[in-house]
Structure formats: structure tokens, C-alpha cells
Amino acid sequence: MQTYVSPSKSEWIGLCRRYFPNPQELETIVNAIINEVKANGDQALFKLTKKYDKVDLLEFKVPTDSIEKLTSSIPASLKESIAIAKYNIEKFHNCSIPDERKIETTKGVFCWSKRVPIEKVGLYIPGGTAPLFSSILMLGIPAMIAGCKEIILCSPPNKEGLLSPVVLYTARLLGIENIYALGGAQAIAAMAYGTESVPSVDKIFGPGNSFVTKAKELVSKSTVAIDMPAGPSEVLIIADESADPEFLAADLLAQAEHGPDSQVMIVSNSMDILQKTQLAIATQIKNLPRKNIAEQALSHSRSIYFKNINRCFEFSNEYAPEHLILSLHNALSHIDKITNAGSVFLGKYSCESAGDYASGTNHTLPTNANAKAYSGVSVESFQKKITFQRITKEGLQKLGPHIEILADAEGLQAHKNAVSIRLKKIKNV
């Protein structure tokens, strides 16, 4: 971790820069995969799965009867913890649905909006080193609450062609029946354009490696929406002298172990805390199984001192972190200073892992400063809002003449006519 003391504002742009090794050839490779899936459907999927996942599959859809067998070995304690997480996430997400409201803007002119589920959604769940079943909870629960009719899940098969039992268990628990052993850019292409065995969807959600992320970006230009632009995970901690350096180190390492391109930042008005945190990191990292990954992440991470705490918030807002931890005396009193962040953790016992798994908030959050304009995933991400209006005869008589004047001023005669023709008929009846 590099240390910076009271950097001036002109240095902030550099300090807010993420680590982004985005090879030029990635787009070419991913484009080729997408085009192959578009052109050859399942045939391309079989070929690409053999190439990238090193397995010959006979079908992608996981047979329902095989799920029960595969999930029987999951320990009861894990099942219980998943149930607790599910309960909390449901409880929080259930409360985010605003009501419909009908407004009479002018006498006889009624306007309202209605949230309607996106019909077909696709969830991508990474496989690889760790089965990220927590992402199934974070995406599947809001999709279910939103009322999406068709929810499909894609996750890469292991070398036996199987998905992790806990992935299957979690999907099943939520009632997701359409599960495909399919990963990488080819899974994204299949969900975007559809193949013989994989239906196309209206919106694709979920994290993934650089292939998956690039594929999501590319398909979102044409037919399908995506949850948000993705980048490596990140955390920023604002700490004062009341913080516990061991907790800070643990939180920074929890983020750093995600991937070598993750970035962790600590900003403080206490030099002492910053130094002690560095020492604690050095101690704690020794025993981490993912030490190697964490070390790489730390190499492009930053520890920054500012004289006062408001400056720390200014910097944080410019950085716009995915996760923001406030390890401050009376953290709650500072929240109105936050203008840009994905999810905020208040006080020394609110560790980020809680939000990653089980406290109730969503862990699918905007990275790479996208928190300036994007929100994390919520039930609303699985819905769209349709507006409605009903205008009575009297309403049109009252409002119509103004519409005529406005359309006229914009030079749109046919827009005006649509009103005039009605007003004339109302008058003549």
C-alpha cells in the first residue's frame, strides 16, 4: 500500500484512478465468441465449453432430479446460515417497493405510474475457485420479489460438467428451476440472443471475470439490458482515532482477497491509525489462503492522510467507492456528507462481510466510480416503470388549447392536429 500525506486536489484524479489492466485483444476475442454463438447456437456453446471449461457436455440444462442428489451432502449448519441470509435479504428488499400513485394534474387529466416486472431475466453466477452462491441470493431474491416470470441461471461447469452443490441448493431454495451449466462470454451471448436450449432474456445480471464483463458490455449495445457496468471490487475506509486498526486491516484484506485487480483505500485524519493499520495488515496477511491475491491487490492500493475529516469525505466522494466503511466516532452523524458511494457501513462492528452475505443489503454494487450515477441492485433493477394517462373530454377541453400552442411553437403541426381534431369533434357533438 502506498502512503500519501495531505495530497492536493490536483493529485486526486490520479489517486482516484482504479487499476484496470484491460487488454486490447479482449474485445476481439469476446466479439468472436458472441458472433459464434449468434451464428451457431448450441453447437457453438458445446464447442466453447469444451475449449474454456475443458468438458464435453451433452446438455446445458441441469436436470431437476439430479439436484436433490447433489445437494444432499450440504451440512445443516450451512443450510441454516443460508436460510438466515435469505430471511434478512428478503426482509430488506421487500421494503423497497414504492406504491403506485394516481395524480390529477389538471381537472380531467389523470397520470400515474406502475412498476412492472421485467419478464425474462438471466443471472450469471461465477464458478471457478469459489462457488459464489451468495450472488444467487443477492440476484434471485429481488428477481422473485419483483415478480419476473422467467428467471434463468448460468454458471460454468467444473471439469466433471457439474455445478457446485451449494450453487444448486441455493438456486433451488429460491425456486429457480432453469439452471444451465454454462459459463464465460458464451453464457452471456446465449442469454442475449438465445439458442436452441437457452432462452434469450431481457436483462442480464451478475458478476464475472473480464470475459463476462466485456461480453455484458458488448451485448448491452444491442438487444439486452445489463445490471450495471462492472469493474474490480473496491473499498474505501474513512477512519479516525476511535477506529481499531485490527478491524481496519481485516476489512481491507477482505476486499483485497477478491482479486489481484481489487483496490482498497484507507483515508484518515490520524497518522497513528494509518501506521498501525499497515502493521496489522502485515500480521494478518501471513495466514491468508489467498495471500498471493491480496498482496497483488495491495500493491496498487492507497493509504491517505488528510488533516481533517471533512477532507476525507470530499476525497471519498470524488473516489465514489463501491463499499464505504465509516469507522468514526459517531459515524451516523456524518452520513449527509456522503454524495457518492454504493453501500455504506457505519461504525466499527459493521464490517463489509456482513453486507456481502447476510445483513440484508445487496452486494451487487457500482464499482469504478460508477457510484456517481448508478445504484446497486434492488427490486427496482428487476422492474421497469410504465406511465399511464387518462384524459377525459373535459380534461382535453381544458388542456388541449395549451398543447396546441406548444406543438405549434415546436413546429409540429401533426402534434397540434391530434388535439384540434378532437376538440372540433367535441364541440360539434
Add this chain to the structure above:
Amino acid sequence: MQTYVSPSKSEWIGLCRRYFPNPQELETIVNAIINEVKANGDQALFKLTKKYDKVDLLEFKVPTDSIEKLTSSIPASLKESIAIAKYNIEKFHNCSIPDERKIETTKGVFCWSKRVPIEKVGLYIPGGTAPLFSSILMLGIPAMIAGCKEIILCSPPNKEGLLSPVVLYTARLLGIENIYALGGAQAIAAMAYGTESVPSVDKIFGPGNSFVTKAKELVSKSTVAIDMPAGPSEVLIIADESADPEFLAADLLAQAEHGPDSQVMIVSNSMDILQKTQLAIATQIKNLPRKNIAEQALSHSRSIYFKNINRCFEFSNEYAPEHLILSLHNALSHIDKITNAGSVFLGKYSCESAGDYASGTNHTLPTNANAKAYSGVSVESFQKKITFQRITKEGLQKLGPHIEILADAEGLQAHKNAVSIRLKKIKNV
């Protein structure tokens, strides 16, 4: 307009296809413009404005004192109609802000979310043949209600280097002070990356020609968000025998006059209504100033007969129109059949022009079947939602062990440690 009688479902994909003349070279040209602005800032803007708008400007920012002079000639009747539209749009949009809620998901675990304004937003308002001041109302009002701190507006200058008085008047009325005489892809690039005189923003809104649309798509890949992917405007009408063919024709023409690439669709269970509508179009189009444009739009538009009205809704949901007009007996009784649409107009007096200008709903809506996954612009489009959590010592004691189990199952030891280290300290105190 081409007519189709009871087309089978296999034909629907073709019938739902929009008219999209998207020249390959467009991306190359727009990319070059963006790169030039990124590299040379204002200097590039002056050069590009001279090239595309045929005017030599000394500055882009419209001086505040010139606005009063320029807007003095606007007739009182137009000012009054703008005021009425503003009132209705404000009234409807004010009602769309859901409250903050705080949930205790587990004892001692508090989660909530808060809508926070996007700090810096840019509004693009097309110039050209007609000054689309109505778009200023539709974007500026929700931006103001959302509480955006910095709102800038770009609109292309005419050959005298000026903006339309009514554009300036409307912006002024909303309190938008930072107005730039700047158009095209160069305006989008300036708002995305910033130049000496144009500040960069976090999100760009507004309609535009193919250059503007392509530029928005390209800049949204990097640093800035955009309102939604854009395409030509469109309407779909579902009509039964109770409809008035003259009204239907007027509504179809109002949409058709937008641009040669607009698409208008009418779907009905009455052959008689479809035929009479075609006749009414032929009559009404004769006197339109934008007849030429409307004729081109009609050439790739469709009139479709289905035996029953539910089939019409099925087709409409597949088409996912930007504007959906229900000219049906008891239109309200059908609204639960609508799964995909931007904005819906119910009954024979609810003409689309009303929503375009003054009824209160927003006219910035998803086109090109994006209504399947996107919503129109609302106050929420100018905000992001930040989630918060506060966990007490007791909360962590209760939830912590589950987080440990879940992190362990995902193979993320440092995530687990962030909890364990805290639980240990709590125990030892």
C-alpha cells in the same frame, strides 16, 4: 403503411423490427470527434462547431445578460402554456419520490437506503428545424426535483451563433443558468470528458440525431452514464370498433412527422377501423408541413389485424412500444395485460401529444423494444440509491457466526476473519 392480416407468431419478429439505417461509418466519425475533443478541448469544439454548425463562436457559454434580451419577444400565450405544462409536469414528477425506510433485519442489524441526487448532469437539447423546448421541461424539472447540484444544458447554435429564444426562456424559467451553444457529438464528448469551458458531468440526458445518439453510446462505455439507449420515436395503437379513425390517423401522423425513421403501428380486431384509418391518413397528410417526413415514416410502418383483442396485446408486448395508445371501449379494464411499454394513453381523448407536452408524464421514453427492460425518465433517473447499514455489538454477535460459515463456504477466509477478529475482541472485553 403495409397491412398484415392475422400474422402468425413466427412472423412477429419481423413485424417487430424497427427501421434502423445505422451506417457503419457513423461510429468511425463519432469516435474521431470524441477523441478530438478529449485531446484538444475547447480548441476542438470551436473547430467542430465551425464545421458542423457553420458558425464561428467566441465562447460557448451563453451570457446570462443576453438571455433577457433574447426572450423578450416570446408571446404571452406561449409563456402561459409553458407555465401550465411546467405546473403539470412538476405535479406528477414530485409524487414519484419514495421514502427512505429503515429495517431491522436481525436484532441489532439496521439497513436502509437513501436516494441521493446525481451531482452533475448534462442535458442535451436538439436544435435544428424545431427548438425542442419541451425536452427542457421533461429533463430539467426532474433534475431540479432530484436536487442535482450542477445542471448544464447544451444545444446547437444557429448560423448566427444563437440559441432559440424559447429554449433560453424555458431553461431560465427552470433556473438552469449554465447554457452552452454547443451541439452534436462534440457536445456529448465535452460533457463526458470536460474541456476548459464545459465542465464534465456524471450523467447525460436527452434526445438527438444519430451523431448524438452514437456519441452517448460510446461515452457511456467509459466515464459517464446516459439516460437510456436511444432509437427513433414510435407509437403503437390498439384500437377496437369503438375508436374514431380520424383520431387514430391524427395520432399516427403526429408520430410519423417526428422523423423519416419513426415507426407507427396500428393493431386492431376491426378490419373496418383499419381501413378507415388508412383513408383518414391519406386525407390528413395532405396539409401537413412535414408531409414529406411523415410519408417516409409511413413507408416502413404497419397496420395489423388480429381476430381478438388479447392477441393485439400479446403482439404489443412483443413490440414493446415507446408510446402505446389504447383506443378501446373501457380501456382501463385492459391495463393489466400490458407488460412492455414506455407510456400508455387510455381512451379516445388521451392523445399522445398531451403526454409529449403538458399532461404531466415524461416524454423521454425507451424506444426500439427497450421498454422490455428500461423505464422512461423520472426523478429517480437523476438520483442513485445508496444503501446503509449499522450493526451493533449485539447484532454482530447474533449474525456474525452465520457470516463466518457463509464466507468459509465460499472459500473467502479474509471475509470470515473480518468477523472473527471482531467477535474475539467483543468476547475478551
